[in-house]
Amino acid sequence: MSLLFRRLDTFGRLAENVALVTLLSTMMLLAVGQIVLREVFDTGVIWTDELVKLIVLWLAMVGSIAAARENRHIRIDLLSHLLPPRGIAVIRIVVDLFAAAVSAVIAWHAYRYLQIEIEFEDTVLVDVPAWIAHVIIPLAFGLISYRFAVGAGRVAVGLWLGEEGRRS
Amino acid sequence: MILISLALLLLAILGAPLFAVIATSALVGFHREETDLMNMAIELLSIADLQFLSAIPLFTFAGYVLSESNAPGRLVRLTNAVLGWMPGGLALVCLATCAFFTAFTGASGVTIIALGAILYPALKQDGYDDKFNLGLVTSSGSLGLLFAPSLPLILYGVIAEVSIDHLFLAGIFPGLLMLVMLAGWSFWVNRANRKPLAEFSLREVAAAMREAAWELPLPFVVLGGIYSGFFAVSEAAAITALYVLVVEVLVQREIKWRALPDIMRQSMVLVGGILIILGVSLASTNYMISSGVPQLLFEYVQGFVSSQLTFLLLLLGFLLILGAILDIFSAIVLVVPLILPIAAGYGVDPIHLGIVFLAAMQLGYLTPPVGLNLFIASYRFEKSIMHVYAATLPFLLILLLSVVVITFWPTLSLWLVPSG
Numbered sequence: 260m261s262l263l264f265r266r267l268d269t270f271g272r273l274a275e276n277v278a279l280v281t282l283l284s285t286m287m288l289l290a291v292g293q294i295v296l297r298e299v300f301d302t303g304v305i306w307t308d309e310l311v312k313l314i315v316l317w318l319a320m321v322g323s324i325a326a327a328r329e330n331r332h333i334r335i336d337l338l339s340h341l342l343p344p345r346g347i348a349v350i351r352i353v354v355d356l357f358a359a360a361v362s363a364v365i366a367w368h369a370y371r372y373l374q375i376e377i378e379f380e381d382t383v384l385v386d387v388p389a390w391i392a393h394v395i396i397p398l399a400f401g402l403i404s405y406r407f408a409v410g411a412g413r414v415a416v417g418l419w420l421g422e423e424g425r426r427s
Numbered sequence: 428m429i430l431i432s433l434a435l436l437l438l439a440i441l442g443a444p445l446f447a448v449i450a451t452s453a454l455v456g457f458h459r460e461e462t463d464l465m466n467m468a469i470e471l472l473s474i475a476d477l478q479f480l481s482a483i484p485l486f487t488f489a490g491y492v493l494s495e496s497n498a499p500g501r502l503v504r505l506t507n508a509v510l511g512w513m514p515g516g517l518a519l520v521c522l523a524t525c526a527f528f529t530a531f532t533g534a535s536g537v538t539i540i541a542l543g544a545i546l547y548p549a550l551k552q553d554g555y556d557d558k559f560n561l562g563l564v565t566s567s568g569s570l571g572l573l574f575a576p577s578l579p580l581i582l583y584g585v586i587a588e589v590s591i592d593h594l595f596l597a598g599i600f601p602g603l604l605m606l607v608m609l610a611g612w613s614f615w616v617n618r619a620n621r622k623p624l625a626e627f628s629l630r631e632v633a634a635a636m637r638e639a640a641w642e643l644p645l646p647f648v649v650l651g652g653i654y655s656g657f658f659a660v661s662e663a664a665a666i667t668a669l670y671v672l673v674v675e676v677l678v679q680r681e682i683k684w685r686a687l688p689d690i691m692r693q694s695m696v697l698v699g700g701i702l703i704i705l706g707v708s709l710a711s712t713n714y715m716i717s718s719g720v721p722q723l724l725f726e727y728v729q730g731f732v733s734s735q736l737t738f739l740l741l742l743l744g745f746l747l748i749l750g751a752i753l754d755i756f757s758a759i760v761l762v763v764p765l766i767l768p769i770a771a772g773y774g775v776d777p778i779h780l781g782i783v784f785l786a787a788m789q790l791g792y793l794t795p796p797v798g799l800n801l802f803i804a805s806y807r808f809e810k811s812i813m814h815v816y817a818a819t820l821p822f823l824l825i826l827l828l829s830v831v832v833i834t835f836w837p838t839l840s841l842w843l844v845p846s847g
Contacts, residue, residue: 275692276688276689276691276692279688279691279692279695280687280688280691283484283488283691283695286481286484286485286665287485287665287668287669287672288669290481290485290661290662290664290665291665291666291669293662294658294662294665294666311481311661312475312476312477312480312481313475314481315474315475315477315480315481315483315484315702316472316474316475318484318695318698318699318702319474319484319698319699319702319703319705319706320699320703321695321699322484322695322696322697322698322699322700322702322703323446323699323700323702323703324699325692325695325696325699326696326697326699326700326703329696331696331697331700332444332445332446332700332703333444333445333446333700333701333704333754333756333757334442334443334444334445335439335440335442335445335752335753335797336442336797336802337440337442337752337796337797338440338441338442339442340796340802340812350441350442351442353441354438354441354442354443354444355443357438357443357447358443358444358446358447361447361450361451361454362447364454364464365450365454365467365468365471368463368464368465368467368468369465369467369468369471371465371468372465372468372469373468375465393468393472396468396471396472397468407444
């Protein structure tokens with residue numbers, strides 16, 4: 260079981276890195292390329308601007324998935340300096356399950372929206388089906404939900420094992 | 428409804444991820460208005476409609492690359508060569524380099540980690556009092572928020588839909604005011620320790636400049652390009668990111684190719700954390716605006732605030748409290764859309780509002796209970812939080828004074844901004 264989790268973790272991290280490196284590099288080259296085209300050749304590619312904006316959306320979403328894995332989502336970090344570790348662990352389980360639930364709700368409704376986009380054959384970047392560009396929203400929120408659920412589960416297991424350890 | 432709001436507030440204080448809290452408030456709002464919850468997806472997708480937003484990931488990445496290279500050390504050497512001859516010069520070096528570095532790395536606490544490690548021991552070696560050093564390094568870590576191209580300035584421009592170029596101009600004098608006031612205080616505290624660091628040496632300046640030759644053009648490319656209207660902010664960001672990448676990886680060879688994916692990842696984790704809050708906040712503020720919350724707030728505030736002066740006073744108090752509990756990025760995306768129309772009602776210029784907002788939020792980095800710089804410094808220099816807080820307090824008070832000046836003297840911000 261734990262081996263499976265470790266493999267998933269390695270694979271997930273790698274996939275995120277590949278996506279982030281590709282997206283960020285593409286964005287840099289596109290944006291600089293656009294300037295060169297404009298200043299040197301007095302021309303431009305019409306869809307570059309839209310593509311750069313879509314890449315920002317993807318970077319934001321993949322970055323959020325990575326932030327969920329590394330537990331780096333922005334929180335009000337007030338109690339961790341005040342409460343004992345066990346209290347923090349209990350609260351942590353509650354708030355992370357909450358985050359998992361909300362993310363799941365968003366993922367589901369984003370998925371529904373995607374269905375509608377497919378049905379109406381919406382397009383972006385001249386003639387690319389919009390759902391290909393927008394699929395990242397349900398995907399990201401689904402994965403974020405999963406990460407928070409796993410995170411809460413780990414804290415719970417740690418809490419339980421910790422208690423066992425103290426008793427024996 | 429009040430019960431749900433209270434529950435959400437409680438969850439936020441307990442440390443629930445802010446994006447989840449804000450998203451829930453928007454979803455509840457949609458549900459009450461009988462709007463389909465699919466709207467959340469539409470609002471999130473509108474991240475891709477915002478102008479100039481690509482500047483945020485690009486500048487963040489450039490800042491992370493710079494902080495991983497030896498550029499911080501070169502920056503300190505150069506500033507030291509130029510300013511170090513003055514009595515108390517090292518304090519000034521600390522303030523100036525931190526301000527510059529924060530402006531370029533976007534106020535994420537990187538400054539204390541990248542520069543504090545060099546400056547803190549140097550200050551100590553030079554005979555400055557330890558408590559002073561700790562306070563100086565901690566409070567310098569967020570100095571420079573008002574200088575281009577800091578991320579909060581760009582984010583404010585995107586959210587408030589005001590010209591980012593104008594914001595960059597508006598931040599110059601208020602930022603300098605903070606710098607000068609802190610420098611003045613540092614001189615005053617160390618008036619007994621007047622020994623200059625070193626003789627001024629043109630040779631050392633030249634050597635330091637040669638060493639930093641690759642980084643020196645950066646501010647001119649970025650700021651010159653933007654101020655002259657040659658590039659848009661997002662284009663300057665792309666050029667900066669690519670340039671920094673080429674210089675530090677190919678020319679200076681201080682960053683290995685292998686390290687790049689992780690640097691990209693770390694910078695995008697920060698960006699993802701900010702932009703997901705931006706996305707869900709678009710949903711919650713759109714709901715609030717469509718149900719007339721800013722209008723209600725304005726009418727409510729008008730009931731007891733009649734002049735612009737009292738409004739600014741109230742605003743300042745509110746922002747200081749806000750800054751103590753919320754980080755600067757969440758505060759911008761959540762609060763700016765609501766107070767913009769109110770401020771406009773009192774005739775406050777949106778550019779000035781932005782500068783006041785960020786200046787007040789900067790204090791939030793240093794105020795308990797959640798001041799980010801306090802925790803980073805405490806962790807980095809292995810001192811207790813209370814110790815760091817006490818050391819930072821005098822600096823906090825000076826900055827507070829500067830924020831008051833910035834708030835009630837709009838001309839300071841608007842001086843350089845072309846009118847109309």
